[in-house]
Structure formats: structure tokens, C-alpha cells
Amino acid sequence: MTRWAMTADLRRCVGCQTCTAACKHTNATPPEVQWRRVIDMEFGEFPNVKRVFVPVGCQHCEDPPCMEVCPSTATKKRADGIVTIDYDLCIGCSYCAVACPYQARYKTDKASFAYGAPTDNEAKRHDAKRLAVATKCTFCVDRIDAGLEQGLKPGVDPAATPACVNACIAEALAFGDLDDPQSNVSQLLQKNQSFRMHEELGTGPGFHYLWDKADL
């Protein structure tokens, strides 16, 4: 079996938003829609303060709350763990956006562009099917599937790897198959301490945050 997953090393991330921008390029998301983004968090009080940058987005949960509430079965989970949305089935009710504890889902009712009217590149890539439906990070599923067809390895070969991972200048993001003990994500999780966001909710996120070396 395959379980695609992503890791984010919080020691490495600098909040540069290169992943955010790369995602916007690859997925042609409209203004203010960020399937991948990095939030800037603070803990403590001056002078004992910690600041940390946390990449967020769809966690591709094992037990996705968004899927549970979807009345149209538009949201599905593939056998490889990727949570998908079928735009043809989605009725835009937004139950999923409310149910998602990770605030990962967006809905855009009207076409919007950076400067009002679409520029040439926006016109080229505008997809009306994404209006009035839920959208979110797909783990760049098209790249993964196309890459696998060509015999490429997601997480290793750029053409088969999510754009945010390819773009990450700090090498904070990694992608791979959790079921493969030799994959980069499996190795990273083995060698480092990690947590998952809102683990207590039992959603089983496929997104793991590394924060220190493991006591091996």
C-alpha cells in the first residue's frame, strides 16, 4: 500500500512563503486563496518569546471530517490517502469548510483576479469549474499520478512531487510514502521527534511536523 504524506521541519522553516507562491503558480489559485501557506506564530511573553513558522493546508486526514459532512460525496479519500474534491459533484454548501479543523478549504463564488480584469496569464489558466465549489490542497495529485505513470518517484523526482515541496528553499517540506520505510518522510519521522496538528481530534493527519532530533 501507499500512504502519501508530508513533513514540515519547524526547525528549518523561515516563513518565506515560497511554498505559498509556488502553490499559487502551479494550481492557479485566485487572489487570497492559499492552499498552502505558512503562518507566523508567537508563544510566551517578552522577553521569553518563541516565534515559529508553521506551514499549513489540507492535512489529507486518515479520517477526514470534511468527507464525513459532505452531502454530495464530492469529497473522497483515495486509497493512497489523498483527499480529493470532485468539482462536478460539489454543490458548494461549505459544510466541509466548517468541519475542517485546519481551515484548509476555500470557496470562491465569483471569478477574481489580481488587478480586476484578468491578465493574460490569468485568462489562460482560469478554470470556471472552481467557482462556487470547495477547493483545497490536492498534494498536487495530478503531478503525482502523471509522475507515477512515467515511472517517477513522488518526493524524489520533481515532476512527480508537490510544487510546495519542490520550491521549499529551506528543505523544510518533504513528501513521500509513509508505507515505504525507506522513503524520505519515513526516514525523517524515524530520525526526528514529530507531532500532528490537533492530534486529539482523531483525524489522523497525513501532515507531520518535525521539531527536534529523536532520542535514538
Added chain:
Amino acid sequence: MKQDATDVRKVPTYCYQCVAGPDLLTVKVEQGVATEVEPNFCAADRHPGNGKVCVKAFGLVQKTYNPNRVLTPMKRTNPKKGRKEDPGFVPISWDEAFELITERLQRVRAEGMTDASGYPRVAMSLGGGGTPQSYMGTMPAFLSAWGSVDFGFGSGQGVKCYHSEHLYGEFWHRGFTVSPDTPMTNYLISCGANVEASGGVVGVARHSKARVRGMKRVQVEPHLSITGACSAEWVPIKPKTDPAFLFALMHVLLHEVPRERLDVAFLARSTASPYLVGAGGYYLREPVSGKPLVFDAKSQRVVPFDTPDIVETLEGEFVAEAVEHGPDGDVLGKGSLRGQTSFGKLVAHMATFSPEWAERLCDVPAATMRRIANEFLDHACVGQTVEIDGKVLPFRPVAVSLGKTVTNGWGAYECVWARTMLAALVGGLEVPGGTLGTTVRLHRPMSQRHESVKPGPDGFMWSHLNPTDKEHWSPNPNIRNAYRSMVPLATDGPWSQALGPTHFSWMFLDETPKGLPRVTLPDVWFVYRTNPAISFWDTDGITDKMTRFPFVVAFAYTRDETNHFADVLLPDATDLESLQLIRVGGTKFIEQFWTEQGFALRQPVIEARGQARDFTEIATELARRTGLLEKYNAAINKGAAGMPLKTQYGDFSLATDVAHSREQIWDAIGRSASAELSEGAEVHDLAWWKENGLATKAFAQSDWYLYPTLAKQNLRFELPYQERLQRVGAELGRRLHEHDMHWWDEQLHEYQALPVAKDFSELWTDELARLVRPKGGKTSDFPFWMLTARSMQYAWGGNVGMQMIKEVANNIAGHRGVILNTGKARELGIEDGDDVTISTPIRSVHGKAVLRQGIRPDTLLLIGQFDHWVTPFAKDQGMPSMNALTPMSMALTDSTGSGADIVRVSLVKGRSATTTPTRERARA
């Protein structure tokens, strides 16, 4: 027309929007439309940042299709210039634009290249620390053909760069920019160096790897920056007191640990520590040869420093037959003279700067400083070696990096000296793991640091300083900022104009100080990739002066605050539309030291939009119309576009009597570059470069380190005692006083052989007092220190009109307003998002409050440089800038001609009715 769905290609090119470039990327082009940026994965094994691309490059697609671009040449129809005046720009043809410019240029040539004051009649301002050169094609060849040009009307350079690091760093270790050897450093003290935001892809990649490897970084700065967030420890120091902190570290090393824990051998053999200093403060010299003297422990005699087989003594006082020369060759002593070693003087000098002394100034506990100093020493590995490229080199994995505002303005000399001395004390200068220079800009050759090392006087590297002797010093500068007369360390090379006091060009327009020729307006002012109307200080004052410039030619991407005052706007083909080959790799900028070197091509990814023209075509046409074609082509042949066309590996020279197309010119440059790179084995035409985008060869890691080159030539680092600078300062003072020029006297005090740390923040308080006391005000009415910090998303500001950049930048605190301490805000009744007014005694700006814990209660932070009032999109964002608040002040200018981004301000809730903010004044 039906489009071919298979017409999709990925085009390799580069991004050099900031000095941390170039980033190597590919752009996906679908049916002629640029759609996506990706890293150039093919460059992953050759680029130290794994071929990745920073966030700014992802803005290039939007930059290209931005509907707010200027896409035709335009001319001003309203002769009256002013912020409130509509320029009345109307489209014109390129032919008319060239005619307008050529007519002015021909008039300049007819009247004389310099004006009655002796200043060039033509000026040009470029932004971004030299980055415009990677976009302006063959324009340098036109400028070379033209002759005298004043590049000294600054837009921030000189006062917003790492100015003292540039000048002193290059002087001491060819470190125009200085970096830790991040791949090997294990302990890094970073005083305000915001490398995670300013170090580009390579900086982020290296530091990320180092953190996971276990490098400890201690971030010392008043606010918890991006870099602070990623550091092991944050030390919230009081602004502009870093000299006290660094001196305290030196004190601990010199007075609290056994001497043998320092690299005594390095100090004795590779620095001037053993040189004897006489009673007058200058080296004791052998009477005949004039060589500095040292005490040889082996023979127990005082001998010239370069005597073979000696053991130099680091500490002590000795008597010798000697001569002591002061400034202008004055004989201060002759005969049997007593001298103390430079190191001995250093030890005595540092005695007072204890951690307890520093604590009172910099608000850092003495115990913290003592611990950091000891951790630094514990990690220094004194005595250890490492093998690199088959060479056994010292291994000292500790370093100190300094950021902006620490490395410029008063106190910066003290900081860069202390940083370099901390490295020297443990033998960590220019060795693996230690503190490295990574760029040479003032000495030649600029592409190879090691070749710039040549023997100079007194056993040091040769360094060119602007003359201060009576015969050669002149009160008549070559350009308006007077760098050659006032700043010996700026030298006199191609980069020197930008390293002088670039604010003087603006300040002196109204009142030129006594002794200098009256500063004049240039007849023609070219502006490219810079926006001084918002990026420099006293932006109100600068824009008022811009109204008087008689003829301004602005290469315009969009309308902006500077080209608002232009007479002609020229739309140059921008990043994804034009053609240029540049050198990459080797060592340059801060973290950009590679294990490869070569060339990268920027190429038209799509056809240029509208009537935008490639800079090379513009330069060629200007040369043709001004009758300079032969000189222009000759300059290209000589290498003005980055690569000489005739080398030992082939002659690809262009005929000088005809105008060549853009492709012909870059084809020749590409051929010559590939021939040089392969030592004649391969010659690649432009088509090859367009297909491949990049060609490199190996650059040895051992060439990152300058120490072996000095050692090979028996040269010493000119540390710790600054005898030469003391002499130069004294001579400069004499020259100025001989011409009744006394307005530089405070700056002359900075020429100290051993610098003295103090609370430099008091200088800014004194300046405030000068403004408020005559009005009956108090300095305590302005209790905050206003600082700025780099935004990685906006760095260098050329992308402020990009919606996507703003969108993603807003995920990071501080891009929506002014950051202030949450607890302090609570005291003032200010909530997150409230309107606030920030004021100096003479100006105010408005913004939104952003409350954070990670900032000192006495400090405010305004990221980046905004306050736009013309630039489309940016002008509607309501972001203030400290540039409107920061004065241009002689009192706040240090001896290198630099100032610092810091100002005392007040902050109140709401929009104060008693002040008129800059933007509102503009809109009034």
C-alpha cells in the same frame, strides 16, 4: 486562431531582483504566455541553494503582465514639477523619446562634460546594490563611452547598506561582504544580521541545514526577527548599543580566560599584534628601512617584522633604536625609543569594557555576555585543523555576523572592528568554519578575491586609499558626494561613487558646506531600478529637490514616486523579456560562495509587452545617436558588458563602426564566455545558451578562505591596531583645516587606532534634543526607537506593485503596519489593528498597530520601505515607512559617510490631528 495545446515549453533564466541572487529558474510558457515559475532542477547540483528560487521570483509572471506597466515611451507635458502636479505624461514614439534625450546629451557634450563646479553634467542613479547591472545589458558600455557620469545621487546606498563592513571589511580581509562559513560554522553570534530574510535562497538553505546539523546561533537584536525566530537564543539588546556588547565579549577573551586559549600563534605571525607602538601612537620603525619593529623572543632583540626565523613577542614594552613617523611624515621620535606591542595596547585598552560596564549600556545581563563569550571560545577549536581540497587548514567553527544598522552609521566602525578582532583572537579569520569575506568590490580584480591580494607596506595587503597627503588631496571632488575628498577608505574604483556619503548629493544641493564647490543639479539625470523618492531618508525633502532637476529620464516599469518628476519615461523590457549573460558563482555577496563558477543567461521568455525595449537595444541606439558607436562597441569588446570579447581563448570582437543587434552582441559575449570557461575547448553560440541557460566549472572550496593566500605571501592582517587609519585621519584633518573646512571635525574623531565603545544611541537622542528643546519640548516625549527590517518578500522594493507578493507577505507579521510590544500597547490603550500616528518633532506617518511580544517595549518596527503615493497598487496599501521620518543629518553621518536606519519617535493611538502625514500631504 486555434492554439497548439502542445506548445508548452520551459525556459531557463535567472532572477536577480536582490543582491542575494542570482536564482536559477525555469518559466513555463504555454502558447506564448508565461504561466509558472519553477526552480531550475537541472542546476540543483551546481547551485549552493539547490537550484531553488526565492518567493520574489514567483512574482515575475505577475510583474510581466501587470496592467499598470508603462508600455510606451512617454513625455511630460506639464513643465511644472511637484508632488501635487499632474505630470501630464503622454505617449510618444521611441524616435521622439530618443530625440529628446539625444538633444540634451549633445548639448552637454557641446557645453562641456562637467559644469562650473567641476561636477559631471550627467548623473545616473541605480538601485539595489549593483543588481541593475544584471538587467541593464550593454548600458555600462554606453556609460563608459560617454565618459564622466555622477553615480552619487543615492537612493539609500551608502547609508542603508552594510557600509562600514564594506569599507573596513575590504580593507582588513577583502571582505566587502562578510559571512560565517555557514557550511562549517558551529557557533554563530548574529548581531542583527537577518540572514533568513536577506540571505536569499543560499542563505536560507545553508542556515537551515546548519541548524539541523546543530549549529547554535545567538541572535542579538531589539526585535525577534525572522532570523531570531529561527535561532537558538534571542538577546533583546537596546538599539544601537551593539559595540558595548561586542566589546564585552572581547574583554572576556582578553581578561578573563587564559591567554593560551586564544590563537596566540595566529596573532603573533598573521596579524600586527607584535608591532611596537611608540609614545606618539605610531609604529616604531627601523630608521633606515622604515619597517615596523617587533621583539624577537629568540634573539631577545628588537628587529624588523619580516626578519626570518624570529619568534614575535605578543606582549611587553621594549626599547629600540627607532624612528616614529606621524602624519605627513612628521618625525615624532627618533633614537632610543620605548614601544609597547600592539597587542599589549589592545589588552590595556579593553580593560574597561567589562560585561558589567556593557550591561549598563546595552541592557543585556553581564552574565549573558560572559556566557556567550565563553561559548564562543569553547566552540572555537583553537589548534585544530581540517583538510579541504587536500590542503590542511585551521578549523575555527565560530563566527560573528552583523546586520544593517549595526554595520552602518556611528558605532559601526567599533562593531566591525570588534567582530573582526573576535575572529582574529581565536584565529578564525578567513579559515574554515570562521569569518569570511565573500566579495571584493573596491580592489581589482573584482571577480577573484585572491588575485586582489598583493603585498603592500608594513607587511600588510596593499590597499588603495584616497590620498590624504598635501600633494594629492583635493577639495575639488569629481562628483557631488565628495567621496574622494572626504572618505579615504572608499577608494576610487567603479563602485566607490556609491560608497561615498550619497546623501550629501541631496543635502548639499541647498547648502554646500564651506570648501567644496557648490553642489549643482545635473543637466540630465537617468534613473533605473530605483526610487529614491521613497527609499532614501527625508523623503519629503528629496522630492522637493527632485522638482528642480531640469531633465530626468526614467526607465519606468510602472509610474512611481521618482519618475513622477521625470521628463521622459522609457519602458525597458523587464525581467522575463530581455537578454543578458552574467557571471555566476565563485564567491560574492554574503552567503553566495559556491563550489562552481560560470555564466547564466537571462533570456526573453515571452515577446516584450507593448513597446518595451531591451536595454541593450536602448544603449546601442543612444550610442548611435550621440555619435559614440565606435567607443561603445570598443567598450563592449573590452568587457563593459561583463566579458571581454578578446581573450587568450579567442577573439570574438565586434566591428566597432556598425550598430549590432541585441542577438549579435550577446552571441559574441556568449561565445567568449564559453571559450573562457572551457579554456578554449568549447565555443557556444547564443542558441546554445538559450537552450541550456547555464554553464559552470568547478570552484575550489579552499578558495573561500583568504588566510592561506596571505600566509603564502608572508602578509599579515592589518589588526588590531589601526595605525594607518589613525594617520590617514590626522592627515585628512590637516587638509580640511588648511582649507578652513571644520564641518567634518566630529567625523575625524572616528579615526582611532583602537576604537572606543560607548552608548552610540545617545547621538540620536542628542539630535532629537536639538530639534525639540528650542520649542520647549522634551526628548522623553519621543520614547520609542523606530527601526526597520528586511522583508524577504519585498526585498529591494521593486515588486511592491505585485498583488501576489502582498498577498503572501501578509502571512508574516509586520507587513500590515507597525510592530509594537503587546505589553507596551496595553499601557497605551492600543489594540491590534488600531490606527496609530508615529511622529518625530517635524514629521508624522500613520499606520495600523501590529502587536507582538517579540519586540522590546521601547522599540517600534516598520518592515521594508513603503509610503508610496504614486506607484499603482502599492499606493493604496496604507503602509507607512520610516524613511519619511529619518532626517539627513551631518551630525548622524560617520567618518565613512554613512548613517543608520534609526530614529526616536512618539506613538499615539489614532490619527493625530496635530500632524500631517506624508501621504495625506501629497494628496492634499
